Amino acid sequence: MSEVTQPTNQTVRTWRRPPQIKDPRLRWALYIGSVAYLCLALASVEIDVARLVEGTVRAKSLFAGVLSPDFVTRWTDIRAGFAESLTMTVVSTVLGVLLSIPIGLGAARNLAWRPVYLVCRSILAVSRAFHELIVAVLFVAMFGFGPFAGLMTLVVSTVGFLGKLLAEEVESIEWNAVEAVTSTGASWLQRVVYAVVPQVLPRYLGLTLYRLDINFRDSAVIGLVGAGGIGATLNTAFDRYEFDAVAAILLMIIGIVLCAEYAASAIRKRVL
Amino acid sequence: MPIIEKDGEKIWRRRDPKTALIHWLTTLGIALVVVYCARQISAQTTWDFVWTSGLQAQDLANRMMPPKFSYASELWTPLIDTIHIATLGTLLGIMIAAPLAFLTARNTTPSRLFVRPIALFLLVTSRSVNSIIWALLLVVILGPGMLSGILAIALRSVGFVGKLLYESIEEIDTRTVEAITATGATGPQILTYGVIPQIAPTFTGISIYRWDINIREATVLGLVGAGGIGMELQASIDTLAWSQVSILFLLILSTVVLSEWVSARARSAVT
Numbered sequence: 416m417s418e419v420t421q422p423t424n425q426t427v428r429t430w431r432r433p434p435q436i437k438d439p440r441l442r443w444a445l446y447i448g449s450v451a452y453l454c455l456a457l458a459s460v461e462i463d464v465a466r467l468v469e470g471t472v473r474a475k476s477l478f479a480g481v482l483s484p485d486f487v488t489r490w491t492d493i494r495a496g497f498a499e500s501l502t503m504t505v506v507s508t509v510l511g512v513l514l515s516i517p518i519g520l521g522a523a524r525n526l527a528w529r530p531v532y533l534v535c536r537s538i539l540a541v542s543r544a545f546h547e548l549i550v551a552v553l554f555v556a557m558f559g560f561g562p563f564a565g566l567m568t569l570v571v572s573t574v575g576f577l578g579k580l581l582a583e584e585v586e587s588i589e590w591n592a593v594e595a596v597t598s599t600g601a602s603w604l605q606r607v608v609y610a611v612v613p614q615v616l617p618r619y620l621g622l623t624l625y626r627l628d629i630n631f632r633d634s635a636v637i638g639l640v641g642a643g644g645i646g647a648t649l650n651t652a653f654d655r656y657e658f659d660a661v662a663a664i665l666l667m668i669i670g671i672v673l674c675a676e677y678a679a680s681a682i683r684k685r686v687l
Numbered sequence: 688m689p690i691i692e693k694d695g696e697k698i699w700r701r702r703d704p705k706t707a708l709i710h711w712l713t714t715l716g717i718a719l720v721v722v723y724c725a726r727q728i729s730a731q732t733t734w735d736f737v738w739t740s741g742l743q744a745q746d747l748a749n750r751m752m753p754p755k756f757s758y759a760s761e762l763w764t765p766l767i768d769t770i771h772i773a774t775l776g777t778l779l780g781i782m783i784a785a786p787l788a789f790l791t792a793r794n795t796t797p798s799r800l801f802v803r804p805i806a807l808f809l810l811v812t813s814r815s816v817n818s819i820i821w822a823l824l825l826v827v828i829l830g831p832g833m834l835s836g837i838l839a840i841a842l843r844s845v846g847f848v849g850k851l852l853y854e855s856i857e858e859i860d861t862r863t864v865e866a867i868t869a870t871g872a873t874g875p876q877i878l879t880y881g882v883i884p885q886i887a888p889t890f891t892g893i894s895i896y897r898w899d900i901n902i903r904e905a906t907v908l909g910l911v912g913a914g915g916i917g918m919e920l921q922a923s924i925d926t927l928a929w930s931q932v933s934i935l936f937l938l939i940l941s942t943v944v945l946s947e948w949v950s951a952r953a954r955s956a957v958t
Contacts, residue, residue: 435887453778456771460837466830474828499731502724509721544940548819548907552924557743559736562728636817639911643731653823661824665816672815 480658486667489652489660496648497667500634503566503644508627510566511573518574519581520607526585539582542575551637562643569630569637576629580622581615588614624679628672635668750929758931762919762938769915769942772833772908773901776840781894783841784848791849792856795882810853814846818904822913836913840901847900848893855889856882891957899950906939 436442486493521527521535547568554564588611596610638646645664652660691698702710736743789795790806822839829835859882867881909917916939923931 452774456775459768459771460775460833462834463830463832470828470830477824477827498727502727505721505724506728509717540944544943545936546903546907548910549920549936549939553747556747557740559733561732563732563737566728632815632817636819639819639823649820649823653827665820669812669815673811676811 477658481662483659484663484666485659486663489657492648492651493664493667496645499562500631500644503562503569503634504627504631507566507569507573508623508630510570511577511626512623514570515574515577515581519578520585522578522582523585526607526611539575539578542571543579547572547633547637548640551640551642555641560641565634565637565642565644568642569633572633573626573630576626577622581619584615584618585611621683624682628675628679631675632672747929751933753930754933754937755930756934758934759938762916762935765916765919766938766942768833769905770902772836772840772915773898773905776837777844777894777898777901779837779841780844780897781848784845784852787845788849788852788856791853795856795878810846810849813842814850816843818843819908819911822908822911826912831912831914833914836905836908836915839908839913840905844897844901848897851893852886852890855886859885888957892954895950895953895957899946902946903943906942
């Protein structure tokens with residue numbers, strides 16, 4: 416562009432995409448900051464080479480196990496574990512749904528009275544804050560080892576999950592329907608049943624199916640701290656270094672999750 | 688919504704009799720399954736422990752109070768390690784997830800018959816196995832420490848980010864892509880100018896959301912030996928040092944709440 420003296424010489428104008436962050440100072444600060452953080456974080460990772468070399472032997476037996484999973488030797492344990500996990504999943508999802516409906520409605524700003532709203536919101540916040548594993552540790556200490564502690568853990572996290580999403584769903588409904596039903600002289604309960612429920616039901620059913628899937632996957636984890644289910648079987652298999660049984664359990668989990676996903680999408684297509 | 692006429696009066700119902708019957712039978716079926724499952728669980732529960740759980744809870748609360756605040760000073764390094772695990776794991780995860788998502792999406796995959804099923808299977812596998820179980824596997828191979836934690840978080844994040852990303856790639860506006868194609872753009876140019884700008888905000892949003900979930904997961908990875916603050920938690924629980932556990936809970940709670948807040952702010956800034 417500097418060739419003003421030679422106007423005949425056309426300079427080629429090229430187009431460049433505008434940067435995402437307009438302010439160049441902020442942009443560079445972000446770039447430099449990210450690189451610096453990355454260096455610091457990577458530096459804090461200690462890599463023990465001797466341990467890695469030792470691990471290759473175990474990695475071999477692990478991969479050998481994955482390639483030839485053993486469903487037979489521990490079949491009774493595996494079957495009992497899966498049966499327990501599945502029953503925990505079903506009961507916890509149903510209990511969670513039943514509890515999450517009143518709490519979710521109470522946590523919707525447009526339906527609930529202010530103090531009720533605050534109480535319900537704090538219940539939801541607390542039940543979502545801790546990881547299932549931490550809740551399970553506490554419940555195992557309270558209720559003793561076994562599926563009951565796991566069941567309660569899953570109920571708590573289901574209520575947190577479904578309650579929050581239900582509240583958000585209710586807060587974004589079309590208010591006209593509620594007004595229409597109110598104008599017929601409907602009570603609060605009638606308003607909820609005839610104006611709110613039909614609007615949120617399809618999505619809530621979808622979320623419930625999704626939560627069923629999550630609860631099954633989580634039931635495989637909370638068993639690690641003694642809360643029953645397939646996780647307990649998995650943990651035992653790990654402790655015995657029976658990687659072929661571990662592989663069998665993991666493959667079955669993946670299979671069940673896949674089936675559940677196909678079933679859920681089929682149900683969604685038919686019902687919703 | 689049928690209207691049933693009975694004795695000259697019109698009665699309004701939500702469902703006609705046949706749908707109502709199917710509805711009730713489904714409900715009954717679900718109820719029977721639930722009752723059966725509940726009985727199975729009840730059979731394996733020592734109810735005496737459950738009835739005395741109130742006492743147990745009180746006992747635990749007594750042991751937790753007062754929290755041992757002096758212990759907190761030892762916890763900064765593990766806490767920062769936890770955040771590092773979550774961040775590095777998320778970065779690694781999204782680096783693997785992005786190409787996989789392009790291979791999975793119906794409109795960008797090189798081959799629907801061969802590549803797409805494989806990529807889809809990898810995404811499902813990554814998603815079905817919880818990060819704790821990934822960590823268990825990795826601790827066996829790589830030994831305890833942050834490295835196992837980072838890889839576990841990454842492996843779990845691939846499926847989550849990949850799934851949401853490929854769904855958003857499939858939902859892009861095809862007109863933009865057609866316009867770019869009409870200028871004679873090559874395949875990579877179509878991707879960079881036609882597809883990526885459309886999914887970039889979603890991608891950033893998903894990544895930040897996953898980071899926030901990963902912080903929560905990273906706090907417990909230590910329970911199986913994969914580094915971070917969970918290792919301290921495991922040590923305190925094993926030695927029944929409940930006054931240390933309560934401090935750890937407070938710290939974890941505030942970290943999770945803070946990261947959720949940061950993530951919500953960042954996501955609303957991006958999208």
